[in-house]
Amino acid sequence: MQKTVLIYAIPFLLLLACTKPSQREHIQETPKEKTAFQTSNPWKPVTDVRADVAIVYSVKDHHGKADMTFEERVQTWRDKGYTTHFMTGIAWGEYQDYFTGEWDGEWHLDEGQVTEKGDTLWHGHMVPYIVPTQNFIKYLKEKVIKRVIDVGIDAIYLEEPEFWAKAGYSEAFKREWEAYYGFDWRPQHESAENTYLANKLKYHLYYRAVEECFSFAKEYGKSKGMEVRCYVPTHSLVNYSQWMIVSPEASLASLPSVDGYIAQVWTGTSREPNYYNGLAKERVFETAFLEYGSMESMTAPTDRKMYFLTDPIEDWPRDWADYKKNYQATFAAQLLYPMVANYEVMPWPDRIYEGLYRTSADSEEKALIPRFYSTQMQVMVNTLNDMPHSDNKVSGSQGIGVLMSNSLMFQCFPTHQGYDDPQLSNFYGQTMPLLKRGVPVKTVHIENVSFKRTWKDLKILVMSYSNMKPMSEDGHGHIAEWVKKGGVLVYCGRDKDAFQGVREWWNTDGNTFNAPSEDLFLKMGLKAPFEAGEFSFGKGKVVIMRTDPKEFVLEENSDLEFVNTIKTLYGAAPISEKLIFKNHFSLSRGAYEIISVVDENEDTSPYIVKGKFIDLFDPEIPVLKEKRVKPGEQSFLYNIESVTNPQEPQVLATAARVYDEEVTKNSYSFVAKSPLNTTNVMRVLLPEKANSIEITRVNGDAVMAENSWDESSKTCFLGFENSPEGVHVKLNW
Structure with a gap:
């Protein structure tokens, strides 16, 4: 998420399919909130990512390219079967009616965050980073939160309560200083104590803003007969500290009004360089591992819900190969925390599916997301709906x-x-x-x-x-x-x-x-x-x-x-265990195997795993007997040998979400849905090779498809063009 001059990108979208028979549910009969994505646009066939929840962003009418009211945008997602939640920024947003006086007749641009040089920090046109005054909090309650609850949304996300460390010189901040400390404002650049006091106040202001807004949301919801849940999407403490931003972070986890967080960790945060062995450079996997870890440990003792976010691209324009490599690193890092199993699978699907980015690092030619990458991404995203909690520990010395x-x-x-x-x-x-x-x-x-x-378990x-x-x-x-x-x-x-x-x-x-x-x-x-x-x-x-x-x-x-x-x-006592040094991390979560091999280690050998696996980082989802993971690489595998009911037909891996499964003695059928202009691949476990395969659209038209049979794994490979309306698949044997 870019800041100031950085226009931030956000949580990450979710597709999910790989459901085992024992876990199958008809999605529309039993709504879940395991996976989510956020969007400021209405439903479109090219961004129908099939997560559980569509988090609709901003209450502004006619937002962006959508000539619709907020309520109309929400309804487009509901009409397609999504549970709808709401998100907006608490430190910035489309609040021009507040700053220009349209709301209360007063000009409020003096409430922006200001640097020592007198510059206001902007997030967009007429969108300053905000000093969250009591008047602004009142505006959020009356103009935003009430409207959201009135449309029937019972989950609200106020994202990124952020105060820039370099800010603290506006008239609004000076007034808040005097009210909080009881003495005149002091410039933070003049002493360490002034800096500490300024940042402690920034911390308090957003703590107050979040608490008051969420308490109001819960009270107003109750008056409407609703139980409103409140979440904070936020960068990790690691990233905010490195990007020089102040936010309430861990203190919010103990507030009764806060139900959970979205851990906004993605390539953009995790590629921030750090020092190791005298060298400053990007260490995306390691940084992401620490970022997700700081978010998990922040909430685990308080039982708050945690969504982990990843993003197939990032805020800064780069090439598709760069995005793919770093996406795999952050995706693997999040999965190494088996106590978290809720995900925001992507932010802003419009920019992922419709954005133009460089075709290579040394070219200025731009193109839409390549099919191989969108297919791989959708396979990865669809695993998240199936991703179980696990009591397993990531490999290595614990505690x-x-x-x-x-x-x-x-x-x-x-x-x-x-x-x-x-x-x-x-x-x-x-x-x-x-x-x-x-x-x-x-x-x-x-x-x-x-x-x-x-x-617990700390040594x-x-x-x-x-x-x-x-x-x-x-x-x-x-x-x-x-x-x-x-x-x-x-x-x-x-x-x-x-x-x-x-x-x-x-x-x-x-x-x-x-x-x-x-x-x-x-x-x-x-x-x-x-x-x-x-x-x-x-x-x-x-x-x-x-x-x-x-x-x-x-x-x-x-x-x-x-x-x-x-x-x-x-x-030594009292621990008396051997501290194991190695060059890799691995974890089993149900049928899934997650592996990451670190570089800058004396051991430069690859990590080798043998068995019967589907390679989920390969858009062709091949069956492998052996996987070698080199230093600096990650791997994500489906362990076919871990299937507990191999005689039961089931989809093991797919780039679409699976609905309406039906199993008979000699057939298996289902409907696959995923965004328009994307390619689906599937690997389906069957008791024996299919003697006929029927693939049709909802109107009955036949769909061109490729298929193959792998006898060693008893899996059928299918490949065809996706449809948000659904593709019907029937396999007979």
């Missing part, structure tokens, strides 16, 4: 976590007194040395340490206050108690950055600590001056490394001490 805090966003801009954290290196310094060695490191949010589930917690600060001392008691019971804490940091001295709880109201870590160390029985070393506390251990984590990645081969420390601690 190593890295602590995060929302205040990661507070220190990112501007710099003060020499403090610098290039490309969020203090975070990546704690994670990338492990991830690149095949250790599935997880993230832990300090906002969630009061929940018991946060600590080592790595933390630093070099790039974030604890916003209250409450978390320290929970961390200390965990260590006392047998946890192992590794603290990395010099505690010398300018933000250690900002006016906060650790140096006010009787506290006189020079750094917040001193409070934590005292709670664990350590004594000043808190030098580097290993210490015991209860049944657990504390290791202090007086090195900022960024130093582990900014220079070549500088992570060995950190990695060896983790390895030694993992192998």
Whole structure:
């Protein structure tokens, strides 16, 4: 999602088919909300992606190219069998009637986010990034939320509560500062404390905006006899911190009015360069893995619903091969979190199916999405409706976590007194040395340490206050108690950055600590001056490394001490397990096998898996006996040998969604639906080779199709042109 000058792209669309017989449901009889996509346009045959939910964007009438009211746009999707939800931006949107005074007679362009130079940050024409004042919140309630509920929509998504770190100079923000702090506004560029206070206020303003809007939505819904659910589509804490944006993030997960999130992770966020082994470059799979992980860990202890998003393209114009490679990387990364099984399968289907992008990296020629890519994409998307939760763990040594805090966003801009954290290196310094060695490191949010589930299966917690600060001392008691019971804490940091001295709880109201870590160390029985070393506390251990984590990645081969420390601690009591280093991650989820092999690893061998698989990243969905995955690549396979009822006819893989299945003693029939101008491929498991295949449109006309039989897997391959109205398939044997 591009920001400011970046016009953001959003969640991702879902198609789904691969349903096993035991899971088959008639979609229109039993509506589900497992998969979704978002669109600002009405239904069109070329974007009929067949997800469960169409999230209709914006209440603006005659939006874009659609000469329709909001209500008419919603109805076009309902008429095609979709459940309809609603989404709009809370930090920007088509709210020109508010800014120009049409709504209340007052001019409100002074409520845009403004930089030190006096520039308003714009998201589009007359669409500024917003300082969410109480008056703007009132506008959203009356003009947007009420209208959405009045049309019968019971799920509302207010996306991207974002305040740019470089903003904070508008008159509206100055008024909010004085109201919140009780003293005059201070320019954030003048001191670290001013920066911290400014970003803490930005955080509060969108926390307030989300809470008030969602509380109103639930109350108004009840007055209409509806139970309204409220979700926040948001970038990850990793990305916001790296892109220098402030947002409430983890704190919202505990609000009663928030029912869940969409994790807006895609190529555009995950290709942001980071440092490892002295080199800054794109590491899309690894970054996506950490982004999805930070979103999953943010909500898991609070039982909020989480949708994972991917995007087959991205905001910035590139070529189709680039999109495909990075889409596979982010798609594989999301599937390695088996506790999440809801997906926004794509944002903006119009730009995916109808947009023109470069045919190659070195050409300016542009074309629509190639058939091979749209077919592969639809195969991938259609697996998501079948993707199960799983108790399986991604391969590798478990139980190593890295602590995060929302205040990661507070220190990112501007710099003060020499403090610098290039490309969020203090975070990546704690994670990338492990991830690149095949250790599935997880993230832990300090906002969630009061929940018991946060600590489940955690063995080592790595933390630093070099790039974030604890916003209250409450978390320290929970961390200390965990260590006392047998946890192992590794603290990395010099505690010398300018933000250690900002006016906060650790140096006010009787506290006189020079750094917040001193409070934590005292709670664990350590004594000043808190030098580097290993210490015991209860049944657990504390290791202090007086090195900022960024130093582990900014220079070549500088992570060995950190990695060896983790390895030694993992192998000693109270853990006493071997820390396994490898070059890959793998996971089985039902019939699906997800594999990713990392590069920049001493082991450059491919990962080899043998069996009987359908290659879901290949638009021809071939049956393979062996798959080799090279470093820097990912693979997504359907394990035919895992089918529990192989005598039952069933679609195993498809680029369309399957409806109305019927099985008799000697036949199997169904209807396949997918967007116009796309090609369907299917691999259908049958008890024996079909002796006749009938493929027709709904009007009875025959459809040209190709087919083949694979005896080894007992699967029939079918290929034909898709139709949103449906293609009827009948196989007889």
